[in-house]
Amino acid sequence: MSDRPKGLVRWLTTTDHKDIGILYLVTALFMAVFGGAFAGLLRAQLSAADLKVLNPDLYNQFLSMHGTVMIFFVIIPALAGFGNYFVPLLIGARDMAFPKLNALSYWLVIPAAFLMFGSFFVQGGAAQAGWTGYVPLASRQFSGTAGVDMWILGLHLVGLSSILGAINFLVTIINMRAPGMAYFKMPLFVWTWFVNATLILFATPVLAGALTMALTDRAFGTGFFRPSEGGDPLLWQHLFWFYSHPAVYIMVLPGMGIVSHVLPAFSSKKIFGYKGIVYATAAIGVIGFMVWAHHMFTSGIDPRLRAFFAFMTMVIAVPTGVKIFSWLATIWGGQIRFTTAMKFALGFIALFVMGGISGLTLAVVPFDVQVHDSYYVVAHLHYVLFGGSVMALLAGVFFWFPKMSGRILDEKLGNVIFWLIFLGMNITFLPMHWLGIVGMARRIYTYRPEFEFWNQVASFGYILLFAGGMLLLYNMFKTLRKGERAADDPWGAYPLQRTLDWSVSSPPPVENFAKIPEIA
Amino acid sequence: MKKIRIFLLSGFVFFGFAAIGWADEPITNWLTSPEGPLARAVRSNFYFSMAAFLPFLILSEVLLVYAIFRFKAKPGGQAATFHENLRLEVLWTVIPALTLAVTAIPTFKTMRAMEVPPKSDLVVAVIGHQFFWEYRYPKYGVQFAEEAMVVPAGKVVTLNLSSVDVVHSWWVPAFGVKQDANPGRITHAWFQADNPGRYKGQCAELCGKLHAKMYIDVNVVTPEEFEQWLMKKKGAAPPAQAAGSQ
Ligand code: HEM
Ligand SMILES: [Cu+2]
Ligand SMILES: [Cu+2]
Numbered sequence: 001m002s003d004r005p006k007g008l009v010r011w012l013t014t015t016d017h018k019d020i021g022i023l024y025l026v027t028a029l030f031m032a033v034f035g036g037a038f039a040g041l042l043r044a045q046l047s048a049a050d051l052k053v054l055n056p057d058l059y060n061q062f063l064s065m066h067g068t069v070m071i072f073f074v075i076i077p078a079l080a081g082f083g084n085y086f087v088p089l090l091i092g093a094r095d096m097a098f099p100k101l102n103a104l105s106y107w108l109v110i111p112a113a114f115l116m117f118g119s120f121f122v123q124g125g126a127a128q129a130g131w132t133g134y135v136p137l138a139s140r141q142f143s144g145t146a147g148v149d150m151w152i153l154g155l156h157l158v159g160l161s162s163i164l165g166a167i168n169f170l171v172t173i174i175n176m177r178a179p180g181m182a183y184f185k186m187p188l189f190v191w192t193w194f195v196n197a198t199l200i201l202f203a204t205p206v207l208a209g210a211l212t213m214a215l216t217d218r219a220f221g222t223g224f225f226r227p228s229e230g231g232d233p234l235l236w237q238h239l240f241w242f243y244s245h246p247a248v249y250i251m252v253l254p255g256m257g258i259v260s261h262v263l264p265a266f267s268s269k270k271i272f273g274y275k276g277i278v279y280a281t282a283a284i285g286v287i288g289f290m291v292w293a294h295h296m297f298t299s300g301i302d303p304r305l306r307a308f309f310a311f312m313t314m315v316i317a318v319p320t321g322v323k324i325f326s327w328l329a330t331i332w333g334g335q336i337r338f339t340t341a342m343k344f345a346l347g348f349i350a351l352f353v354m355g356g357i358s359g360l361t362l363a364v365v366p367f368d369v370q371v372h373d374s375y376y377v378v379a380h381l382h383y384v385l386f387g388g389s390v391m392a393l394l395a396g397v398f399f400w401f402p403k404m405s406g407r408i409l410d411e412k413l414g415n416v417i418f419w420l421i422f423l424g425m426n427i428t429f430l431p432m433h434w435l436g437i438v439g440m441a442r443r444i445y446t447y448r449p450e451f452e453f454w455n456q457v458a459s460f461g462y463i464l465l466f467a468g469g470m471l472l473l474y475n476m477f478k479t480l481r482k483g484e485r486a487a488d489d490p491w492g493a494y495p496l497q498r499t500l501d502w503s504v505s506s507p508p509p510v511e512n513f514a515k516i517p518e519i520a
Numbered sequence: 521m522k523k524i525r526i527f528l529l530s531g532f533v534f535f536g537f538a539a540i541g542w543a544d545e546p547i548t549n550w551l552t553s554p555e556g557p558l559a560r561a562v563r564s565n566f567y568f569s570m571a572a573f574l575p576f577l578i579l580s581e582v583l584l585v586y587a588i589f590r591f592k593a594k595p596g597g598q599a600a601t602f603h604e605n606l607r608l609e610v611l612w613t614v615i616p617a618l619t620l621a622v623t624a625i626p627t628f629k630t631m632r633a634m635e636v637p638p639k640s641d642l643v644v645a646v647i648g649h650q651f652f653w654e655y656r657y658p659k660y661g662v663q664f665a666e667e668a669m670v671v672p673a674g675k676v677v678t679l680n681l682s683s684v685d686v687v688h689s690w691w692v693p694a695f696g697v698k699q700d701a702n703p704g705r706i707t708h709a710w711f712q713a714d715n716p717g718r719y720k721g722q723c724a725e726l727c728g729k730l731h732a733k734m735y736i737d738v739n740v741v742t743p744e745e746f747e748q749w750l751m752k753k754k755g756a757a758p759p760a761q762a763a764g765s766q
Contacts, residue, residue: 056729056730057729060728128728128729130726134687134725134726136686136687137686137687137727142650142686142728227704228704232705233702233704234702234705267591268593269601269603270603272602272603272604272605273603273605273609274603274604276609298698298699298700298724299687299700299702299707300700300702300705300707303631306631307628310624310627310628310631311624314620314623315617315620317616317620318613318616318617318620321612321616322613325609325612326609328580329605329608331588331591332583332587332591333591334591334599334600335591335593335594335598335599336587336588336591336592337593338592346584346588349580350584353577353581353584354577354581357573357574357576360573360620361566361569361570361573364566364569364627365630365634366561366562366565366566366627366630366634366696367562367565367566367569369634369696369697369698369699370550370562370566370693370696372724373689373691373698373724373725373726438549438551439693439720439722441722441723441724441732442724443731443732444731444732445732446733
């Protein structure tokens, strides 16, 4: 402990999984401020018809960067942050398998972020082709300036970061479990990261390949995606979604893992159907690779493919449903304590069910054809990503903050934060379902006047979200400076759950355990 | 405090339903009056699947809210200890799976209807440009751009879509049609509008700066009016030099 460097040097040179976890989380929080600010600009522009807050070029830049940043620089790093901090702790290991590689994974995110944010300042501005970067719009011919190149290189770097991280997680989980910790004794958060790392390992290299092809098309005039050279723009869509569909599970599985710790802890019960949840997680991982073309139902793919992907999309709803019912059964008959973490976990269920069911309606191809690329999809994706990933992350923040900092976040403020975010989220995104059904296309900087009312409502919701976010930051700063000290097991979670995170001091010592625990 | 919460929650639920029932002159009304057999099939498929899925949404949310109020911790209260129940777990795997199998049937039927048009009365080539649409009626040697597409009511119109630059998507909600227009390949769609009128839509795939303004208008006219319109079009602009953009 004593020979650890202090201050800035510690954070720049650390290879301790806990420090790296915190670095990831702080980075994600910082990025979320930007991603959230971009969202605010979009909502400001859309708060009435024909406004001129942003011109179309800027709207498309902020739109593309909002999506990219939220996914690749907020949710994925934040989950990696919790993963880094807690996976070794939960399996009774002293660190990740490859601590230096772990540090490298984190540090790759920083130049990637510079490329992304820096692109606003180059000539022509940031990429404008959406976070999906569809070609030919993202090709040199239609996006000639450096923005898309920087976007591609930035994604390359975060992709590499995830792949290295995934290898590390897999080796750690396979090799470094404490004696006695069989696979079916691993806490669910570890399980979700296990499946998640596998997903990353299979999916992310495909993204890297696709990005490389796009880059050579742009830089060297190859024709992977150009019909005049025998290429095909649809190839990009297939490759992109082959990554990005599993990516939505990459963004939600660890969140489900967090929730699977929070719900039992505050219901004073064991998780219901542990094995069922494990199997469901694995099933989602496998089937998740067989649904990507449901993002392409209107693209003109072969009808037999449409039928297959519609069917598989329905199939994947089944294991997802199993999890939801298992969580409900977990709180059923419990003694529920409504801490802020628990509220976020319950809010997660409420919102994720909504996003799941709207996702199911999108598997119904004729309906998807009506609402694809409309605001219905914007509503759906935010119910999943905000209502799913972000709510779970916030549950994790309130749940694990005492473990990581030694201080408990203010629960009174926490209550206000929860309600601002929960109501704000619904007021912002619920009306978007209706907007999409009646015909408002997505990714538009302005709209016909008949869509104005619900857009005003949505923009009002953003104000609540903004207030909630600011209050959360305030709560963190305040708590770090003079918050109430946390016991080793502030929630009383250990006696029933026996997860090792609560068995060590808050914060845990360097190397976590004086003596590696034996699991009975 | 508790009252306020219940009030907020129920206000919120009400708000949700109000949102579904309310539309201020939407550009389409495929839900209230879908135009033509295809749009009607899409709507019934939508209602059928909603009827199948909504119970699961409502059931989960109701159970959740019930549990929140019912199982609040009480001093000295004892939590139940069950954490497994094979029968329950099989049940909540099998019932959703069966429901989905049942909804798949009408879905596949409607998909077939979308993919296999009845005998075509009019073929129109739809070509996407940044940021306008070009239409060609090969049989009549008519082509034009940046104006409303004109089609006869009650006839089967088949579309061959493509693009000269980036991906666009031709979307007229009232007809139940959305189909991407890709460079380098031709995609297909069809519709049959029964009632004359002006139908609106817009491009549904991000295609660049003015994507938001890439509107679609379709004038559905009586067959006689359609003939007149064709005559006028042919007289006014010989096909060889039509479509100002090309
Ligand atoms: C602060 C609350 C948020 C607001 C007000 C907001 C608002 C928006 C808006 C207005 C759009 C543009 C939709 C369009 O024109 O198609 C959008 C797109 C998107 N948002 Fe958010 N958003 C928020 C939070 C998030 C979060 C937390 C995520 C994280 C996962 C996220 C991910 C996305 C993605 C992936 C897109 C799609 C971008 C695209 O269409 O290319 N958003 N959001
Ligand atoms: Cu377009
Ligand atoms: Cu467009």
